[in-house]
Amino acid sequence: MSASPPFIDRESGELDTSQIRAEAFPLAGLIVLFGGLALIPFLLGILFGNSSLSILFVLATQLVLAVGAGIVLMYVVARAIQLAG
DSSP, X not given: OOOOOTTBOTTTOSXXXXXXXXXXXXXXXXXXXXXXXXXXXXXXXXXXXXXHHHHHHHHHHXXXXXXXXXXXXXXXHHHHHHHHO
16 A cells, blocks of 8 residues: 555545644744844844944844755755655
C-alpha cells in the first residue's frame, strides 16, 4: 500500500489538523524569534533618530530579517523532505 500524502488523515481522507498544528507551531516560533530579534536593532535605530548610527541599526535589522528568512526557508525545505521520505 502506498503511503498517504502528508497532512491527510488515512481513515477519513480529510485534513489532519493535529499534524498541521504540530508542524505550524515550530515554524511560527522561528518566525516570532527572528521578528523579535529584528525588533531590537529597529527600536535602537528609532531611538537614535536621524543619525548615521540609526542607518547602521536599520541595516542590522535588514540583516537579521534576511538571515531569519533564510533559516525559516531551510527549515521548511528540510521538514518537507522529511515528511515526503
